[in-house]
Amino acid sequence: MVLKSFVEVQPDSHFPIQNLPYGVFRPAPGSEPRPGVAIGEYVLDLSVVASAGLFDGPVLKNSDCFNQVNLNKFVGLGRPAWKEARVTLQKLLSATEPTLRDNPSLRQKALVPVVQVQMLLPVVIGDYTDFFASMHHAKNCGLIFRGPENPINPNWFHIPIAYHGRASSIVISGTDIIRPRGQGHPPGNSPPYFGPSRKLDFEMEMAAVVGPGNELGKPVDVNEAADHIFGLVLMNDWSARDIQAWEYVPLGPFLGKSFGTTISPWIVTLDALEPFASDAPKKNPPPLPYLAEKISKNYDISLQVLGSSKYIYWTITQQLAHHTINGCNLRPGDLLGTGTISGPEPESYGCLLELTWNGQKPLSLGGSTRKFLEDGDEVIFTGCCKGDGYLVGFGTCSGKILPSPS
Amino acid sequence: MVLKSFVEVQPDSHFPIQNLPYGVFRPAPGSEPRPGVAIGEYVLDLSVVASAGLFDGPVLKNSDCFNQVNLNKFVGLGRPAWKEARVTLQKLLSATEPTLRDNPSLRQKALVPVVQVQMLLPVVIGDYTDFFASMHHAKNCGLIFRGPENPINPNWFHIPIAYHGRASSIVISGTDIIRPRGQGHPPGNSPPYFGPSRKLDFEMEMAAVVGPGNELGKPVDVNEAADHIFGLVLMNDWSARDIQAWEYVPLGPFLGKSFGTTISPWIVTLDALEPFASDAPKKNPPPLPYLAEKISKNYDISLQVLGSSKYIYWTITQQLAHHTINGCNLRPGDLLGTGTISGPEPESYGCLLELTWNGQKPLSLGGSTRKFLEDGDEVIFTGCCKGDGYLVGFGTCSGKILPSPS
Numbered sequence: 001m002v003l004k005s006f007v008e009v010q011p012d013s014h015f016p017i018q019n020l021p022y023g024v025f026r027p028a029p030g031s032e033p034r035p036g037v038a039i040g041e042y043v044l045d046l047s048v049v050a051s052a053g054l055f056d057g058p059v060l061k062n063s064d065c066f067n068q069v070n071l072n073k074f075v076g077l078g079r080p081a082w083k084e085a086r087v088t089l090q091k092l093l094s095a096t097e098p099t100l101r102d103n104p105s106l107r108q109k110a111l112v113p114v115v116q117v118q119m120l121l122p123v124v125i126g127d128y129t130d131f132f133a134s135m136h137h138a139k140n141c142g143l144i145f146r147g148p149e150n151p152i153n154p155n156w157f158h159i160p161i162a163y164h165g166r167a168s169s170i171v172i173s174g175t176d177i178i179r180p181r182g183q184g185h186p187p188g189n190s191p192p193y194f195g196p197s198r199k200l201d202f203e204m205e206m207a208a209v210v211g212p213g214n215e216l217g218k219p220v221d222v223n224e225a226a227d228h229i230f231g232l233v234l235m236n237d238w239s240a241r242d243i244q245a246w247e248y249v250p251l252g253p254f255l256g257k258s259f260g261t262t263i264s265p266w267i268v269t270l271d272a273l274e275p276f277a278s279d280a281p282k283k284n285p286p287p288l289p290y291l292a293e294k295i296s297k298n299y300d301i302s303l304q305v306l307g308s309s310k311y312i313y314w315t316i317t318q319q320l321a322h323h324t325i326n327g328c329n330l331r332p333g334d335l336l337g338t339g340t341i342s343g344p345e346p347e348s349y350g351c352l353l354e355l356t357w358n359g360q361k362p363l364s365l366g367g368s369t370r371k372f373l374e375d376g377d378e379v380i381f382t383g384c385c386k387g388d389g390y391l392v393g394f395g396t397c398s399g400k401i402l403p404s405p406s
Numbered sequence: 407m408v409l410k411s412f413v414e415v416q417p418d419s420h421f422p423i424q425n426l427p428y429g430v431f432r433p434a435p436g437s438e439p440r441p442g443v444a445i446g447e448y449v450l451d452l453s454v455v456a457s458a459g460l461f462d463g464p465v466l467k468n469s470d471c472f473n474q475v476n477l478n479k480f481v482g483l484g485r486p487a488w489k490e491a492r493v494t495l496q497k498l499l500s501a502t503e504p505t506l507r508d509n510p511s512l513r514q515k516a517l518v519p520v521v522q523v524q525m526l527l528p529v530v531i532g533d534y535t536d537f538f539a540s541m542h543h544a545k546n547c548g549l550i551f552r553g554p555e556n557p558i559n560p561n562w563f564h565i566p567i568a569y570h571g572r573a574s575s576i577v578i579s580g581t582d583i584i585r586p587r588g589q590g591h592p593p594g595n596s597p598p599y600f601g602p603s604r605k606l607d608f609e610m611e612m613a614a615v616v617g618p619g620n621e622l623g624k625p626v627d628v629n630e631a632a633d634h635i636f637g638l639v640l641m642n643d644w645s646a647r648d649i650q651a652w653e654y655v656p657l658g659p660f661l662g663k664s665f666g667t668t669i670s671p672w673i674v675t676l677d678a679l680e681p682f683a684s685d686a687p688k689k690n691p692p693p694l695p696y697l698a699e700k701i702s703k704n705y706d707i708s709l710q711v712l713g714s715s716k717y718i719y720w721t722i723t724q725q726l727a728h729h730t731i732n733g734c735n736l737r738p739g740d741l742l743g744t745g746t747i748s749g750p751e752p753e754s755y756g757c758l759l760e761l762t763w764n765g766q767k768p769l770s771l772g773g774s775t776r777k778f779l780e781d782g783d784e785v786i787f788t789g790c791c792k793g794d795g796y797l798v799g800f801g802t803c804s805g806k807i808l809p810s811p812s
Contacts, residue, residue, distance in 0.1 A: 126532070127574050132657060141656075153655050158598050159589060163657035164570035164664070168533050168735050169622055178623035180732035183565060183694065192564050194694045216575055216666065217584035217811070243732065249559050250547075251538060251569035252658020258570070258734040260622065288589065288600045326586035326603075326649065328664040329574045405623070 009040035014393025021266035076332030119265035123333030160314035166258035184242035196404035199241035222321035234397035415446035420799025427672035482738030525671035529739035566720035572664035590648035602810035605647035628727035
């Protein structure tokens with residue numbers, strides 16, 4: 001018997017009562033941002049639920065975590081708070097529970113049609129880290145840039161490789177992306193050129209939102225890392241391949257990435273994703289003990305139209321444990337991207353660099369072709385898990401390319 | 407005739423009335439943080455000055471920027487506010503001005519002995535970027551890691567190379583640094599090892615504190631970049647060379663740096679440093695137009711005991727303009743490090759990697775020798791400019807190494 005809500009939820013909705021992802025929204029233009037969860041075509045306003053005294057469990061009863069303009073306080077409370085909120089909300093929204101269902105004035109205040117709301121960044125992101133955790137992506141990048149001998153650098157099989165990203169330029173789904181200008185370098189000995197990026201790309205990723213975090217100098221054990229991950233979002237790590245190729249030696253990507261990174265508005269919790277856990281790829285050579293987790297899992301999230309997150313080699317828990325092993329402190333709301341998610345088949349590659357093999361094999365798309373993105377192009381990611389009679393989905397992560405400033 | 411304060415300032419003090427650097431402090435344990443400026447052996451409490459109505463200029467008269475727990479609001483106001491505050495404070499503290507000098511109860515409240523206060527991070531740092539702007543440092547790193555052929559990668563002369571750093575692990579001077587653990591890799595084909603870093607290093611840098619910043623998609627013109635830099639601090643970008651060497655290909659430094667970065671507590675403003683401006687090194691080849699600034703200057707800050715910031719090749723204004731040319735947005739309080747500052751002579755090298763040539767030439771230090779840092783070692787940087795009869799200094803930037811957790 002599948003759990004049902006009294007709120008009508010279409011069979012193809014990403015947001016049934018089994019999901020309940022968290023976001024931050026304005027119910028009307030100019031109104032104060034507040035946390036909500038998605039249910040069907042509605043947003044449940046958690047500030048209203050809290051004010052009505054309906055969070056009555058021991059952790060959340062006296063908390064003001066839902067009277068905030070972002071989710072940082074709630075995600076910082078940790079798994080006991082997350083579990084309690086999920087139990088409370090699944091009960092409140094269930095078809096058999098009268099409290100909200102049979103209270104028209106409270107329903108009117110608490111359930112806002114999603115078409116009316118403006119979604120905002122769900123958390124203040126202090127630091128954003130991007131990993132490089134998909135083996136197929138790592139291999140394809142190596143083949144394209146360094147050739148067929150050792151396409152994957154030897155450190156990759158021992159380390160969840162990552163770089164610090166730019167937090168300030170993370171934007172919410174639907175925000176336009178302005179084509180960046182910068183330096184590129186033609187093959188050979190010519191001087192660099194300057195101008196709008198000629199190789200603008202998307203990168204399909206997932207990103208983990210950090211929960212409580214850790215103190216500086218106190219690493220997180222890999223077997224406890226899941227308690228530090230609140231949930232996942234879809235992420236488009238827009239990339240200017242020409243800028244990136246010219247700048248990245250020896251300190252890594254910088255301006256080729258920092259002009260914009262788009263995330264989807266709804267954070268899908270690990271609790272909602274748990275039924276879709278699958279074994280992570282076997283690692284050979286075996287990882288060092290600090291990365292050897294007792295249960296090593298991914299989530300089988302189908303990413304439209306490209307691939308599946310089950311192809312991630314280093315799990316999000318290994319990423320988080322590695323991130324802290326040197327003592328680096330994570331803070332509530334920090335974002336950890338997986339890196340581009342590519343599968344083994346060409347149609348499951350997660351960026352144009354791979355899909356068009358650096359522009360050598362243009363991609364046919366409904367009558368037109370693309371090597372890289374053109375002004376006006378809109379990129380829309382979506383992803384969901386298929387349950388028995390319901391979906392647990394992420395909604396969409398979209399952005400449209402505007403021309404460079406002249 | 408040198409401007410003097412009624413507050414006694416020793417001739418070797420870094421903090422005469424010509425300096426007036428900004429910081430954030432607690433006057434007593436447990437009290438609320440507030441902004442202050444250093445004058446001799448005292449901190450002038452700006453929340454007290456503001457409450458007394460002594461900021462009476464047009465920009466600051468009705469502002470609450472000094473009734474904040476950090477300087478972000480003040481630095482975000484921009485140069486008109488900074489100029490006005492400097493004029494107000496130099497007048498208020500001058501030997502000939504009675505307002506504060508002859509008001510014992512206000513003096514008692516406003517001037518707190520520096521030995522009593524606790525200094526805190528002066529700004530909330532949203533994003534931290536570290537450049538690689540010293541040519542001698544770039545060359546030495548290339549010689550050590552890649553050998554004598556083309557030690558400096560060709561892109562370096564066209565791009566102020568940088569990477570995103572970790573904001574959460576930036577700490578104030580005096581905070582202990584815990585030796586990080588992580589993976590290293592011995593020469594040859596052995597597997598990587600795991601444990602406390604065997605090559606712990608310091609890096610002597612300066613860092614710029616960003617002022618108003620820019621909107622996403624709207625680059626800052628290089629000739630206006632100085633209006634976006636509030637001032638400078640000393641910075642120690644602690645580095646674990648073994649972790650860094652094994653992890654940094656292809657995405658740059660990550661855990662080799664993110665375990666701790668120390669900054670000095672006092673932000674010395676560009677206005678205070680202006681008398682010490684010197685021409686920046688001539689650039690060959692000439693930079694692309696977006697980096698060609700009409701006036702290209704460094705500040706001649708003597709860094710004890712190592713070098714001078716006049717050796718920075720890419721100026722802080724070129725760094726900032728480059729940072730935004732792709733549209734990346736900077737926010738008030740963001741930090742831009744110069745990268746290790748090394749001069750041409752071995753004794754002016756800014757880190758042990760260079761000073762000991764990756765441990766091959768141990769350094770003699772008062773009876774003992776060092777290849778890299780040992781547990782218990784304390785590293786203290788200081789820096790100042792020499793004026794005619796006074797110094798404009800940064801105080802100290804210090805940190806002591808504690809052993810790794812077992």
